[in-house]
Amino acid sequence: MTPFAALFAAIDATTSTTAKVEAMRAYLASAPAADAAWAIYFLTGRRLTRLLSARAIGDWVSDATGVPGWLMQECYAVVGDGAEMAALVLDQMPVAPDAPLGLAAWLETRIQPLRGQPPERQRDAVLAWLRQLPRWERFTLLKLLTGELRVGVSQTLVVRAVAARAGLPVTTIAGRLAGAWTPTAAWFDALIGAEASADDLSRPYQFALASPLEPGRDTLEALQESLGSPSEWQVEWKWDGIRAQIVRRADTVALWSRGDEVLTDRFPEIRDAARTLPPGTVLDGEILAWHDDAPLPFAALQQRIARQQQIARVAKSVPVAFVAYDLLEQEGVDLRDRPLADRRQRLESLLRDVAAHPMAPAPVPDGRLPFDPPESGPVTQVLRASAQVAAGADTWETAAAARTQARRYGVEGLMLKRLASPYVGGRRRGDWWKWKIEPxxxxxxxxxxxxxxxxxxxxxxxxxxxxxxxxxxxxxxxxxxxxxxxxxxxxxxxxxxxxxxxxxxxxxxxxxxxxxxxxxxxxxxxxxxxxxxxxxxxxxxxxxxxxxxxxxxxxxxxxxxxxxxxxxx
Amino acid sequence: MLTETPIGLYCAAGDFHIDPWGAAPRALITHAHGDHARAGSQAYLCADACLPLLRQRFGADVPVQGQPYGEPLTLGGVRVSFHPAGHILGSAQIRIEGDDGVWVLSGDYKRAADPTCAPFEPVRCDTFITESTFGLPIYRWDPAADVVADIVAWWHANRAQGLASLLFCYTIGKAQRLLAELAAITDDRVLVHGMVQPMTEVYRAAGVRMLPTETLVERPRGTSMAGELVLAPPSARGTPWMRRLGALSDGLTSGLMRVRGVRRQRSYDRGFVLSDHADWPALIDTVRETGATRVLTTHGHAEPLARHLADLGLDTGVLRTAWDDERGADDRE
The missing domain is CATH 2.40.50.140 (Nucleic acid-binding proteins)
Incomplete structure (x- = not known):
C-alpha cells in the first residue's frame, strides 16, 4: 500500500505530465507484478464497485473520534470529499504501524472480502486498518473502500509509462490496455511481455472522439471558412445511444462500450447478428433502441442497460439496433490509416453482402445449433449503416437545415467527419466534429x-x-x-x-x-x-x-x- | 464592554475601536495585517514590537503610540494591556478590564513556536473573543520543522531538475517565518519578490535572524534562476514578473492547503500546510486556558466553533466582521 499511496501522492503533487509519467514508470519498475497490475487498474480509471458508502464511513469516524455528525457535515462542506474529510478528521488518532502489505494483498485479502460482511464486522476491520496507516494512506484506503479513487492521469499518460517500463511501442500497450482484463500478476507480465497474447484477439481499438463545434463557429460562413466544402465531409446524425465496437475475430464476437465494458450478452440480438459477419471484422457504431426505422429515446435504452436478468423478455419490448458508422478492420487487416471515404465504402458493401449472403453463424457455446435463426429476425434490422445526411450538397445550408430537424428524429444533432481522415483514437481536434442542436x-x-x-x-x-x-x-x-x-x-x-x-x-x-x-x-x-x-x-x-x-x-x-x-x- | 459598530468593535467605556475597518478617532491594533490595521484613523495604539511594522505600512509619520507587552494603560473607564499572540512580529491580544469584568480579544494567534515573534501567552478572562479562521476539526497542523523539511526537500528536488522553486506566501509574517525557519537548515541565499523585501528588512532590524535575501531585480539580466528558492506574494502569480524565473515548480504555504481540493482548484503543484493561525485543537485548548465562561468567535468558521463550544457548556456568540464575506480573507495568513 505504501508505494502505491506514494505514487498517488507524487502524481497529485505535480502538474507536469513528464513528472507524472516518470513517477508511474518508476513505480511499475519496482512494484511486484500483482501490485503493478492493480495500480494500472486504478490509474486507468477503473474502480471497485463501491464497497462502503462515504456516509457509513463518516458515521464510524464520527463515533471513533467523537466529532459529532453536524460538525462532520460542516467539514464536508469545506473539503467536498467524504474520504478526504474522514482522513483529515482521523488525524487526531495516533498511528500504530503494522507490517507492510502490498497493494494486491490489501485488495484481495482485506478489502474485497469485506463485501457482504455484517456492518459491525466491516466497521471493526476498517477502523483497525485506519489505525495502522499514516494520513495519506488512510486517504487512499478510504478512496478504495468508497470506490472513488481517481488518480489525475489520462489514459495516454498511463500508456506512455507502461510502454517506457516495457520497452514496447505505445500502440502495442494501448491495444493491450483496451477492453476488459483482470488485474493479476500474469496479466501484468503479459502486458509488458514481448509476445502477443491470445487475449489480444477480442480487443477493440481505441475509440475516436469528436470535438464540439463551438457556438459562433457554426454559421454557414464560418463552416465554409474552417472546414471547407461539405463535399469533403461525411455528415451523419449524432445518435443518442451507447457508443460501441463490434469485434468479430476467429470464432469470437465481443461488443465493447467506450467505457471498456463488455456488453455482448446484454444485447443478444446484436451478438447474434454480429456472428454473421466474416471473421476479422471490427465495426464502430452506436447501440440504439430502435423501432420501425427510427430510434427510440435514450430512456428506452436505459431499460436494457439496467437489466442483467431476463434479457430476452425486455429484448422483445425494447428492440435494439447497432448503427455502424465505421469499419476499422476487415479480413483481419487494420484499416484505420485508410481514408474514411474508403472505409465507408467498404462498410456499406460489407453490410450489403452480409444481408444478401449471411455467413452461417458460428457455433455458440450455449448449445444452440449453428443454423438456428438469430433471435430477433433479419440481420439487416439489427446491423445498419448510419445514414448519411445531406450527401453531395455544395453548401453547408443543407446540413444546417437537417440539423434543425434533429430533435424531430430523436437525435442530438450532426456529426461531421473529414472524408480524407484516418481513424485516430482519442480526441484529436480537426477531423471529427459534433454539431449539436441548440438546447x-x-x-x-x-x-x-x-x-x-x-x-x-x-x-x-x-x-x-x-x-x-x-x-x-x-x-x-x-x-x-x-x-x-x-x-x-x-x-x-x-x-x-x-x-x-x-x-x-x-x-x-x-x-x-x-x-x-x-x-x-x-x-x-x-x-x-x-x-x-x-x-x-x-x-x-x-x-x-x-x-x-x-x-x-x-x-x-x-x-x-x-x-x-x-x-x- | 465591546459593541459592534459599522466600522468594527467599539469600547464605549474607553472610547476606542479595535482593528476598525473604517476611520476611527482612536484605534487599538492587534497586528499589522491589512484586515486588522487599516489606514485612516486619527490615532493608533499597538504593542511596541508592532510599531515598526505599522510605520512601514502607513509611513513614518503615522500617529501611532506603542505599549510594552503586559503593561496596563488606563483609557477612560477601562484598563487596557497588550499580550503576545504569537501570530506575527508585534501581534497582540488586547485585555480590557472594566465594570463588565475582564475581556480578552485574541486577534489572530497561534500556539506553535515561531522564531520571529514572542510566543502566545494565555490570559485569564471572563469573556474571550477568539479568532476562528481554522475552526473545524479538519485543521490540525504538523510541526513546522516537518513542513520546512518538506519545503527544503521540494526545493532540492527541483534544483536537481533545473527548476526554480516559487513559493507563494503572505508578505508580512509568513515570508519572514519561512526565512527564519530555513536558517536552521541552510545558509543559502533566497530570492524574494519586491513586495517581500521591505517587511523583511523591518524584521531584520528588529533582530530576527533570517536567511540572506535578494530581490530578482538585483540580479543581472539573463541570470538563470534554475535551482533558486523564490518567495513571492500570491498576488504575483501569473504576472509578467514570473517570466524571469524560467521553468519552475510552484507551491503555496497556507493552512488552506490542508484541503486537497483547495490546492487543486488553485492548481498549485504543492501545498505546504504552515499556518500562523491556531488549529482546531489549539483553539479549544486556548479557550479552556483562558478560563472564560463566555466566548465570542470571529473570522472564518465562527459558527461551527461557537456551536461546538456551546456543546461544551460555554456561553457563546458570533461576531461578524467586514471580512467574513470575502473568501479571500483566509488568504491573509
Missing part, C-alpha cells in the same frame, strides 16, 4: 447555493434555480457548470453577502440573479415539485440585464414538453 433555454432565478465538491469545495458553485409559479419561485434545476472562474468567484462573494437563510451548507439567497439555463430534453416527473424533469441542465450565461421578475414561469417549461413532442417544422 432548450429558460431564464431562471438563483435561489439556493452550496459548496461544490472536489476542486470547487469551499466555493459556492452548486446552484439551484427556480421558475415562477404565481408569486412563488419553484425549484426546477440544479446546475454546476457554465460560468468562468472569475464569474464563479464573484458569485461566491455575492452569495455570502446575500444569504437569507442557511440550512447546513445550503444557502437560501435573495432572488436577484437571473441566468440562462440550457438543457437537452425535458419530461414530466412526479418526483419534482415543478412536475417537470430536465436532462443535462447547465448554465449558458449570466443575465445581468434581467430582473428576477422577468424570469420564465413553470408554465413555459411545461409548454416545452409539448413542443418537444410535436413534429418540428
Amino acid at each position: 432548450f433555454t429558460i431564464d431562471a432565478v438563483l435561489i439556493y447555493a452550496q459548496p461544490g465538491s472536489g476542486k470547487r469545495a469551499s466555493l459556492l458553485t452548486d446552484y439551484t434555480f427556480g421558475l415562477w409559479d404565481g408569486d412563488e419561485l419553484v425549484p426546477v434545476a440544479k446546475a454546476y457548470s457554465g460560468l468562468t472562474n472569475d464569474e464563479i468567484a464573484e458569485m461566491d462573494r455575492w452569495i455570502r453577502r446575500h444569504t437569507v437563510e442557511r440550512f447546513g451548507p445550503v444557502r437560501h439567497v435573495e432572488p436577484v440573479h437571473v441566468m440562462e439555463l440550457g438543457f437537452e430534453a425535458i419530461a414530466r416527473s412526479t418526483r419534482h415539485r415543478s412536475g417537470v424533469a430536465v436532462r443535462f441542465p447547465r448554465i449558458l450565461r449570466l443575465r445581468p440585464d434581467k430582473r428576477a421578475a422577468d424570469a420564465d414561469t413553470v408554465a413555459t417549461l411545461r409548454a416545452m414538453i409539448r413542443d418537444q413532442r410535436a413534429p418540428a417544422g
Whole structure:
C-alpha cells in the first residue's frame, strides 16, 4: 500500500505530465507484478464497485473520534470529499504501524472480502486498518473502500509509462490496455511481455472522439471558412445511444462500450447478428433502441442497460439496433490509416453482402445449433449503416437545415467527419466534429447555493434555480457548470453577502440573479415539485440585464414538453 | 464592554475601536495585517514590537503610540494591556478590564513556536473573543520543522531538475517565518519578490535572524534562476514578473492547503500546510486556558466553533466582521 499511496501522492503533487509519467514508470519498475497490475487498474480509471458508502464511513469516524455528525457535515462542506474529510478528521488518532502489505494483498485479502460482511464486522476491520496507516494512506484506503479513487492521469499518460517500463511501442500497450482484463500478476507480465497474447484477439481499438463545434463557429460562413466544402465531409446524425465496437475475430464476437465494458450478452440480438459477419471484422457504431426505422429515446435504452436478468423478455419490448458508422478492420487487416471515404465504402458493401449472403453463424457455446435463426429476425434490422445526411450538397445550408430537424428524429444533432481522415483514437481536434442542436433555454432565478465538491469545495458553485409559479419561485434545476472562474468567484462573494437563510451548507439567497439555463430534453416527473424533469441542465450565461421578475414561469417549461413532442417544422 | 459598530468593535467605556475597518478617532491594533490595521484613523495604539511594522505600512509619520507587552494603560473607564499572540512580529491580544469584568480579544494567534515573534501567552478572562479562521476539526497542523523539511526537500528536488522553486506566501509574517525557519537548515541565499523585501528588512532590524535575501531585480539580466528558492506574494502569480524565473515548480504555504481540493482548484503543484493561525485543537485548548465562561468567535468558521463550544457548556456568540464575506480573507495568513 505504501508505494502505491506514494505514487498517488507524487502524481497529485505535480502538474507536469513528464513528472507524472516518470513517477508511474518508476513505480511499475519496482512494484511486484500483482501490485503493478492493480495500480494500472486504478490509474486507468477503473474502480471497485463501491464497497462502503462515504456516509457509513463518516458515521464510524464520527463515533471513533467523537466529532459529532453536524460538525462532520460542516467539514464536508469545506473539503467536498467524504474520504478526504474522514482522513483529515482521523488525524487526531495516533498511528500504530503494522507490517507492510502490498497493494494486491490489501485488495484481495482485506478489502474485497469485506463485501457482504455484517456492518459491525466491516466497521471493526476498517477502523483497525485506519489505525495502522499514516494520513495519506488512510486517504487512499478510504478512496478504495468508497470506490472513488481517481488518480489525475489520462489514459495516454498511463500508456506512455507502461510502454517506457516495457520497452514496447505505445500502440502495442494501448491495444493491450483496451477492453476488459483482470488485474493479476500474469496479466501484468503479459502486458509488458514481448509476445502477443491470445487475449489480444477480442480487443477493440481505441475509440475516436469528436470535438464540439463551438457556438459562433457554426454559421454557414464560418463552416465554409474552417472546414471547407461539405463535399469533403461525411455528415451523419449524432445518435443518442451507447457508443460501441463490434469485434468479430476467429470464432469470437465481443461488443465493447467506450467505457471498456463488455456488453455482448446484454444485447443478444446484436451478438447474434454480429456472428454473421466474416471473421476479422471490427465495426464502430452506436447501440440504439430502435423501432420501425427510427430510434427510440435514450430512456428506452436505459431499460436494457439496467437489466442483467431476463434479457430476452425486455429484448422483445425494447428492440435494439447497432448503427455502424465505421469499419476499422476487415479480413483481419487494420484499416484505420485508410481514408474514411474508403472505409465507408467498404462498410456499406460489407453490410450489403452480409444481408444478401449471411455467413452461417458460428457455433455458440450455449448449445444452440449453428443454423438456428438469430433471435430477433433479419440481420439487416439489427446491423445498419448510419445514414448519411445531406450527401453531395455544395453548401453547408443543407446540413444546417437537417440539423434543425434533429430533435424531430430523436437525435442530438450532426456529426461531421473529414472524408480524407484516418481513424485516430482519442480526441484529436480537426477531423471529427459534433454539431449539436441548440438546447432548450429558460431564464431562471438563483435561489439556493452550496459548496461544490472536489476542486470547487469551499466555493459556492452548486446552484439551484427556480421558475415562477404565481408569486412563488419553484425549484426546477440544479446546475454546476457554465460560468468562468472569475464569474464563479464573484458569485461566491455575492452569495455570502446575500444569504437569507442557511440550512447546513445550503444557502437560501435573495432572488436577484437571473441566468440562462440550457438543457437537452425535458419530461414530466412526479418526483419534482415543478412536475417537470430536465436532462443535462447547465448554465449558458449570466443575465445581468434581467430582473428576477422577468424570469420564465413553470408554465413555459411545461409548454416545452409539448413542443418537444410535436413534429418540428 | 465591546459593541459592534459599522466600522468594527467599539469600547464605549474607553472610547476606542479595535482593528476598525473604517476611520476611527482612536484605534487599538492587534497586528499589522491589512484586515486588522487599516489606514485612516486619527490615532493608533499597538504593542511596541508592532510599531515598526505599522510605520512601514502607513509611513513614518503615522500617529501611532506603542505599549510594552503586559503593561496596563488606563483609557477612560477601562484598563487596557497588550499580550503576545504569537501570530506575527508585534501581534497582540488586547485585555480590557472594566465594570463588565475582564475581556480578552485574541486577534489572530497561534500556539506553535515561531522564531520571529514572542510566543502566545494565555490570559485569564471572563469573556474571550477568539479568532476562528481554522475552526473545524479538519485543521490540525504538523510541526513546522516537518513542513520546512518538506519545503527544503521540494526545493532540492527541483534544483536537481533545473527548476526554480516559487513559493507563494503572505508578505508580512509568513515570508519572514519561512526565512527564519530555513536558517536552521541552510545558509543559502533566497530570492524574494519586491513586495517581500521591505517587511523583511523591518524584521531584520528588529533582530530576527533570517536567511540572506535578494530581490530578482538585483540580479543581472539573463541570470538563470534554475535551482533558486523564490518567495513571492500570491498576488504575483501569473504576472509578467514570473517570466524571469524560467521553468519552475510552484507551491503555496497556507493552512488552506490542508484541503486537497483547495490546492487543486488553485492548481498549485504543492501545498505546504504552515499556518500562523491556531488549529482546531489549539483553539479549544486556548479557550479552556483562558478560563472564560463566555466566548465570542470571529473570522472564518465562527459558527461551527461557537456551536461546538456551546456543546461544551460555554456561553457563546458570533461576531461578524467586514471580512467574513470575502473568501479571500483566509488568504491573509
